[in-house]
Amino acid sequence: MPSHRCWRPGPAATRRQAEEAPVSDAAAPDPRKPVAAFDARAFLRTVPEEPGVYRMIGAEDRVLYVGKAKNLKRRVSSYFQKTLSSPRIAMMVAQVLRVDVTPTRSEAEALLLENNLIKSLAPRYNILFRDDKSYPYIELSGDEFPRLAYHRGAFAKGARYFGPFPNSWAVRESIHLLQKTFQLRTCENSVFQNRSRPCLLYQIKRCSGPCVELVDRERYAADVKLAARFLDGRASEVVDDLSARMQAAAERLDFEEAAACRDQVRALQAVLHRQFVDSRKDEDVDIIAAVEEQGMACVNIAMVRGGRHLGDRPQFPGNAAGCSAEDALLAFVEQHYAVHAMPARLLVEAPSAALREVLAELSDTPCALAAPRFAAEKAWMEMARKNAGLAILARARDTGRAEQRLEALREALDLPDPPRRIECFDISHTMGEATVASCVVCVDGQMKNSEYRRYNITGITGGDDFAAMRQVLERRYGKVAAGEGLCPDLILIDGGKGQVSAARAILAEVGLESVAMIGVAKGEGRKPGLESLIFPDGREPLHLEPDAPALHLIQEIRDEAHRFAITGHRARRAKARIGSRLEDIPGVGPSRRRNLLAAFGGLDGVRTATVEDLCRVEGINAALAQRIHDQLRG
Template identity: 80%
Template structure:
């Protein structure tokens, strides 16, 4: 009998007496000290106790709990710290029972900036202090449609601060009545901020109240014989009324609702989230769990609820098609005042759910087709390159620079025929002769595969190099140095006139370059991966180049005009002194506020 078999069973009752009622992270540990699951909680005792009740929320959880031999606890100072620690542990440990939704953090938002004249903008990523964010939206189309509506109605500016600060005459948007021209003083600050407030209320779902306020303003303007102002209010009211009446399904209410439809077909689980804001159905977005055991649609739904609402705001109501009570319990864990979770009851709610379920099934069917197509393309690539097995993991490299400036290398990963964005990497290339692509390729491969040779990374089945024989030879030399020359490699050389379909595949050995032809399935896969590597490299290069340029010139920082620039250079004896100054140092310069000092420091660093 092994040591594992001789261990006494886990004594949950004794352990739970030691668990604190504080926020933190817990780790379920199984045989051979293998981490089965990582979770977070605002109350560790209540959350961990829920796993050791007589009835559990899903078969997956019951299967996991049966394997638990110990539970490790880490208390944190706040729920935010617990969330951060949980994310880090899941990424590093990859527990078998953690269901992940890879795209769940990439929802777009509408931003109203915290500037003197707030800017209306499309936003993804971390939130900036002082700005207001509305969302999330299911897709970019819904955000841009809403921004266009707000431009027509409230005429808020959408230009970057660098453009806004340097305008001397109205732009085209002002001329076509999509902006009130605050950059050139065509509207008073108080009036502009009033429009910003109305736009914020409309985005908060108070469309009817906004129309009522505009109607009252129109009547006051008409009574004061200010007919132009009254006409402008009338036009705003017409636009808003048209929007509120143009529903996919008419809810007859200004309500915020998320519709969650969980569907399982052909072994695939899909969670489709449809978003209704202010009574407007904004569309939906399917999510597929990955990286774990999923025992069914309800199991996937609970995991989605826990992940999604830990990161995004909760609406006033959440509709679900199954697992109502477990969903309510999960929401209660995430918030002391959770939204109303319910099954569809009214005609509009049932229509929303029917649409969400139908789109979930369509998404499952599309994913199944894509999976079959990916298998066909991988098999075609295996045959074309004469490999023993289809390359399940492909890594592709590209170099981007402008005449040697701000050289950046990219590495993108394709796994099982699908791009795996979580494993993309960029490398800043330094210490080479500007413009030497061969040296850049040698450096990035040495950094990437030096770690793999040391056992710190995953070894790919195939390496793609965006380039011809020179780049491939440089790559082969580096792989030989680190002992990985057995990895299959091929270069993708551009064809005549750089036309798609005319590429040739270049081998590191004596084989002649291979031209597959534009209709070949293997070439389509290679092109898709190569183009993604190019996009990822050039995006990083442009960001690095722009940062380097704005960091070297004070005059490119919005709000730093000739007077402030002269004062800064005089106070610190030149640009190097300004770069070395802290925010507190910058605040002591005449005409530089705290906010401006933070902006200057951020731009220069």
């Protein structure tokens, strides 16, 4: 666990006194009293050369900036040099009255702590790019016959992951290529373990059929190894290996295998040479372009893996007032490569000393940082810059539209200011089964997917939507009232007077009754455009025109909450039904469950089977068949 140390150096401060200083609100300076200028030189003498997190504190004990460092002393010292990297940093340092540091046992702990502090404190000068769900990966599972899959989120032990890729299209195209070339399975384990005959992918030569043992383990393992080498960017090695295999098969007159190897080589060569910009080398390169236009900064990252240009992805910094292109570039590089592997080379237009320092701190063996020199590299950079400019134009257009809709909503609801943060709640269930509540977030007129949350509702009478709404709001805003998370400017409730009344009671209990709230009741026939807006204070419901921009914004947020809730509900319901139907029947273990599903093609087939049909399955006697029949029909 990190060990928190709070340094407030004075003329007579010593390192030991600083380390033993208690951490408490009482120790913070009183903002009403004049504060002495920050003595950076005395403070730096107390900072350890350890990994950790530092916080820049300004007036009224407000956190200005949170950062992490592999070496706290070296990193924090860089802020108090005569020459700073940007005017934005200089402006921040001029406001610093205190610096708190928290040494940790490792860089990984520092990264985790920094991330948590940024989310909870929302410092003014932190430029935020990091989103763990931004980049997809290709997964090769650790099963006996590894599965090829699209992956987002946390990594599982035993599996191999290749990426990141700039977008889902690049992942799916790569998986399609690997299917054609190496014929690896992509089916879920539940399907793979219960197949009795090959699927359509085998028929169209996209899978070698390991589920029904149409390929031996050694041959499949060899194909997995080739696929992994290709994903590692060693495409020419894979082509050479396949060519050698083709030649060997031809020499022993195994022309069928030779033809298969030839087709694999052709498929790989077609992909490797169809790139408009092709480096002709098996290299991994990231191209990063930072562009500042129309008062906005955009960082566009393009990825080249194994000489293949996989596409790019524009990123816009959050909390970036006054952020220059250089500031955005430094923040992006630090945050992106803290959680993603570095490529062999990194291309930027003008590599700076500050950028080299950031890369050196992120890795003991940093990638080669350079400006584009050759024709292909310059073409990559030009593409990245052009796409960043197009992203800024699109963002400016969307921002103008969002501002218009927020202003229209303010006028329609008679709010003092446009609602910058809107949270919407919906409840989804089937006859009271597997109730799930959703909370979706809209910030500045744009949906904020990373802040969506689902809540499994328990301990209520099935179908009681009022109780479900009370529970989700209590769980969500109980934390806000305790100082955790952000408070919205407007709350939308998908429902009528009953749900709105339940919501109002909970907000009053947690002390947030001043937050604006409306219910969105469906109109006649549930037709879009006929919704009624329900106020908690008893005012008459409001009916907006079907083409009103304010109503369109409300509909978009409400529909997103409904989609998010029903997706979670269906997943929870399916898991509950499958798990309880077979796994909970006494006497039906994994082997018998597998036999049943294979014999009848899935749970629906088992459910419709008669007792006599069930008895024909290996391991199922008459008594057990009757028990299964009664449980599934009950």
